[in-house]
Amino acid sequence: MNDYTSAAPVKAHRGVMLLVFGILGIVCCIIFAILAWVMGGNDLKAMAEGRMDPSGEGLTKAAKILGIIGCVLGILSLVWVVFFGGMAALGAMRGH
Numbered sequence: 001m002n003d004y005t006s007a008a009p010v011k012a013h014r015g016v017m018l019l020v021f022g023i024l025g026i027v028c029c030i031i032f033a034i035l036a037w038v039m040g041g042n043d044l045k046a047m048a049e050g051r052m053d054p055s056g057e058g059l060t061k062a063a064k065i066l067g068i069i070g071c072v073l074g075i076l077s078l079v080w081v082v083f084f085g086g087m088a089a090l091g092a093m094r095g096h
Contacts, residue, residue, distance in 0.1 A: 011052045014043060015059025022066025026073060033070025040064030 018040050025033025040063045046052035047060070 008051075010050070011046070013047070013053045013056025013060065014039070015056030015063065018043065018063035019059050019066070022063040022070060025067055025070030030070060030074030033067045033074060035067070036063045037067030037071060040067055 018036050021032045021039070022036035025031070025036050040060050043052055043060050044057070044064065047054045047057055
């Protein structure tokens with residue numbers, strides 16, 4: 001058995017950046033939510049495999065959850081706009 005550590009460098013975590021992306025995804029733009037969700041999932045896999053610093057695991061999990069919430073809210077808002085936009089268009093076609 002070898003007791004030496006691997007010489008492969010461990011990448012720094014991006015937890016803070018992903019958390020900011022998750023917050024921006026909820027507040028303003030669904031693109032940031034998608035990025036937080038996808039990048040957060042990839043970073044969590046890398047942390048589990050030992051390729052990334054695991055100290056940012058909590059931040060990364062929170063960012064992934066915020067990304068999921070941001071995507072759901074973005075989809076719901078899109079459905080809202082399409083539904084009520086369609087209702088407005090139908091009302092305008094009827095002349096009301």
